[in-house]
Amino acid sequence: MSETVDPISYYDSIAETFAKQASDKNANLFEYDGNMPSLLKLSDQISGNVLDYGCGAGNFTDMFSRDDRFVDGCDTSPHLVDIAREHYPAINFYNASKDGSVGLDKEYDLIVAKLVFHYVANLDATLASLSDNLRIGGHLLFSVPHPDKTQKHFSSEIDEGTYVDEVGQFGLTLPMVHRSLGRLSTLLANNDFSIVKTDIVYDKQVPKRLNVLAVRQLNKNV
Numbered sequence: 001m002s003e004t005v006d007p008i009s010y011y012d013s014i015a016e017t018f019a020k021q022a023s024d025k026n027a028n029l030f031e032y033d034g035n036m037p038s039l040l041k042l043s044d045q046i047s048g049n050v051l052d053y054g055c056g057a058g059n060f061t062d063m064f065s066r067d068d069r070f071v072d073g074c075d076t077s078p079h080l081v082d083i084a085r086e087h088y089p090a091i092n093f094y095n096a097s098k099d100g101s102v103g104l105d106k107e108y109d110l111i112v113a114k115l116v117f118h119y120v121a122n123l124d125a126t127l128a129s130l131s132d133n134l135r136i137g138g139h140l141l142f143s144v145p146h147p148d149k150t151q152k153h154f155s156s157e158i159d160e161g162t163y164v165d166e167v168g169q170f171g172l173t174l175p176m177v178h179r180s181l182g183r184l185s186t187l188l189a190n191n192d193f194s195i196v197k198t199d200i201v202y203d204k205q206v207p208k209r210l211n212v213l214a215v216r217q218l219n220k221n222v
Contacts, residue, residue: 007119007174008076008098010167011056015079019057019087035143035209036063038199039114042213043141048109053102053130054116058084061091064112074102100126107135113142118150118176121162127191131216140193140214146200146207150178159183181210192217 011018025032040063047068052061055073057080065071074094075081084093097103100120111134120126127140134140153163159180164173179187185195193214201209 010174012077012079015057015077015083019059019080019083022057022059030203030208031060034203035114035201035211036060038201038209038211039112039141039143040064042197042199042211043110043112043139046110046139049107050110050112051102051104051108051133053096053111053113055084055093056080058088058091058093060114061093062088065091069110072104072106072108074104076100101129102133104133106133107138108133109135109138111138111140113140115143115145117142118144118178119174121175121177123177123179123187124190127187127193131191131193134216136216136218138216139196140188140216141212142214143209143211144179144184145176146210147178147180148207150176151180153178184212188212188214192219 021027043064050064050069050071052064052071052073055061055075058073061071061073061084072092072094073084074096076096076098078095081093081095094104111130117123117126130140150163151157154161158178160183161178162175163178164175166173188195194217195212195214197213199211200207201211
């Protein structure tokens with residue numbers, strides 16, 4: 001039986017192996033040739049300060065770099081941040097706190113969260129925290145496993161639910177959260193985000209990723 005571990009401990013413990021796998025395009029062909037082109041296209045009109053939230057080893061952070069952008073990365077894994085700093089010295093990488101808060105006194109025009117939110121139990125709190133680092137009119141771009149894929153862990157259709165799934169080849173499972181697009185839309189709206197665009201990325205005609213671009217609006221209570 002697989003042991004269930006928390007995501008932060010897991011990725012920190014396998015940082016070097018994870019970094020090598022992430023840099024292997026052949027091993028991650030879907031992310032490089034399928035998912036990343038979708039994310040880059042969704043964000044292609046956005047310039048300025050960019051934060052890759054949950055940057056890992058920095059492989060995909062670097063792909064958001066352009067002459068009209070200043071890109072930072074942050075992650076809760078200190079080991080992955082060290083690896084990212086070594087391999088991409090032109091990018092500033094920061095340690096996020098264990099509760100997921102960024103902890104930077106800086107506003108961003110775009111925050112990217114690629115395959116992060118399905119590990120977050122309290123997404124409402126995380127969205128509220130991220131909005132503190134996002135200017136009014138700034139954008140949040142995130143990628144999650146498509147709800148059709150994660151719904152299969154449950155016997156009936158639900159808007160939100162926790163499941164565990166095995167990752168990698170280490171005999172370990174991680175707790176993850178399924179959320180429908182409707183639930184994601186509600187959480188975003190509760191934190192003054194409005195969805196601008198969505199994109200479904202398919203793998204052999206099966207929905208695999210749901211990518212969402214949202215804009216931060218002026219707080220409705222102001």
